Amino acid sequence: MRNYLNIIIAYSIMMLLIILVGIFQSWSIALTIFNYCMISAVMTLGANIQWGYAGLINFGIMGYTALGGLAVVLVSVAPVPEAWSVGGVNMMTCLAIIILMIFSTRYILKNIQKSNKRNYLIAGIIIVGLILIKIIAGPAIEQIEAVDPAKTGFLGGLGLPVLFSWIVGGLFAAGLAFIVGKVALGLRADYLAIATLLIAEIVVSIIKHEDWLARGVKNVIGLKRPAPYEIDLQTSPWFINLVEKFHLAKLDLANSLSERQDILNQLVIDASSVYVKLCFAGMFLVVVIILLIITQKALYSPWGRMMRAIRDNEEAASAMGKNVVKQHLFIFILGSAIVGIAGAMMVTNDGLFTPGSYRPMRYTFVIWVMVIVGGTGNNFGAILGGFVVWFLWVEAAPIALFFINLFTAHLPETNEIKIHLINSAPYFRFLLVGIGLLLIMRFRPQGIIPEKIIKQ
């Protein structure tokens, strides 16, 4: 119990902060923050598996998040039959060509000795394949994008339940991680960071500009939800009754029947949004707990010990007969898959997919700050980092505004410096997060909740 005391205290403080937001701002805001904290926590769990367990630096979190989001669109949106009829055959042919290219390249790599001839063959296959794809896909893409461009203009998805897409998001991210891992994992740490960062940029720019896939920067809105809609709740009698029961005391204060109805309506509207967010929070909590149990079990299993051995001394581990390259690739895929799940969860929570919003600042570097601040190699620490940093990220502006007003209280309202500072309050979040990271790196490099190694 004493071992876990600091964890319990840290989590209680965090929960208290969120509850304070609920009391002082509103419960809806508090739950939004809580949900996003949970999504961030899943992302940090993924990054922590790579960095904390294995010492692999992955600055490509943004790419996996975006792929997870793409999975939601491809799985849950209803298919667009017109688009399929004009361009479906061509796009499927292209997919077949790509698969054919991959398999023929593999075949050549396996069956022909390393030589110039092999290189030319592979280059030939790639060039011919790309030209074929360009010829076949070009007109089809134009036709698909011409199908009611204001609303669809893309192939649509499969129309399956949205929860299914969380798994698919993980699989997508795992697939990308496999490719990235094969290409880049041999590199030294800081090169790996740069390479993964740039590959993630490539992935996002493809999602942004291939409109036939997921409408690109035109965004997909109105995605399906695993939770009820506010509108439905506001008209369903059981929900109104429930709200009535909860707020009987407040309702009894009303003077007339019409006034009571007005108050009730307002309460129902507020409660519906809180209820939907609670549903999401429940689902996210389930995911976080499942992942936490699995990662915790893995950390203390022989496999986890092996990963730590590889992290701490690669040569020694490989001398003991551990396949370092294979294990690195495996853990890279595992961590990225978790990040992909988080990406799918986030898009499901928002109900919209906006490829333009995927920026390395928000989806790579902030996540990394979470991992470092929370505690590398410790899953509880990683989750806490997700909570703390996301909370600061959101609440930085109100906090900054409060302090600006406090320190410039003696200045008149028209003072230029005061106005300028108040206008730039949103940017204090960068300052807060940056200074937080620098301080933690300097004075507590192992994070708020450090890694704990159980010795037997």
Next chain:
Amino acid sequence: MDLINAVIVLLNYTIIPALTYGSQLALGAIFVTLIYGILRFANFATGDMMSFGTMFAVLFTYYFQSIGINFGFLPTALLTIPFAIFMMILYMLLIDQTVFKYYRIKKSPPVQLAMVSVGVMFVTQAIIRIIIGPTDRRFLDGEKFIIKATEFKEMTGLAEGLTIKSTQMITIVVTIIVVAIMFWFLNKTKTGTSMRAYSDNEDLALLSGIDPKKVVLITWIIAGILATIGGILYGLDKSYRPFVYFNNMLPIFAAAIVGGIGNPYGAFFGGYVIAFAEIFLTYAYKRFLVYLLPESLEPNSLMQLLSTDYKFAISFSILVIVLIFRPSGIFEGKRI
């Protein structure tokens, strides 16, 4: 005649813009490579440091304009370069003393320093946005064009016009001057030689009596000069927007690694490789081919290899290819 027209088209739309963009990238890439070679970490704050220097140039330009100083037909911003560099170097030395020095003395692994530079990136970005805001700012004054398309057409009687913006000329000339001075400094002076020695083998350099403090100080000063000038040239040519500078960091990294990180010549060259690849692969060759091919063969598509949306993706793909096949870069850089 058609041949000349075709060449002019190519010059106007690809070669001159690529040279300009390449120069801007090259300055940034040398900055990255110097920090990597001598201080031994990948500096993720590169883009924002360039932005920081440029911010001062913008502010000084506004100040100079308000008190009526200008530089004739050249942009006032050129006059502000020394002041901006001074502020930039002050900031860099402050950062080095408060942040990087501790890890350097402790001999932390490069990854940790890279992580710290992420922290510096956040702080720098915050300071920039708090001081000047995230909006788009143009601070170019003076003559905008050296040759206008219409004038060129009248002068030569060709069907195609050639436009050279003054910023393009300034960028290329200033880059050549700065890079020439820097290479002279690195190769011919005693301090420069000691810096290269320190970069090649730190222990040996220390043994032969090279003062590490002085090397680090000079490195930050040169880095400050390169970052500020690179940033100002980019800002003059396009416009000043903090967000864009952060994005530019990525092709700059690509240029530094493609050229061979730790090797300033490689970085200089890498900048142009990236710029030319980006522009040549996304240019629509239809107009160029119309002049060269007989009428029967005239292309009806745009003859564009990739859409301009993928400009950045190209430089990253080049980087990935280089990393797979020649990890030390085109010119021999540090071992990975």
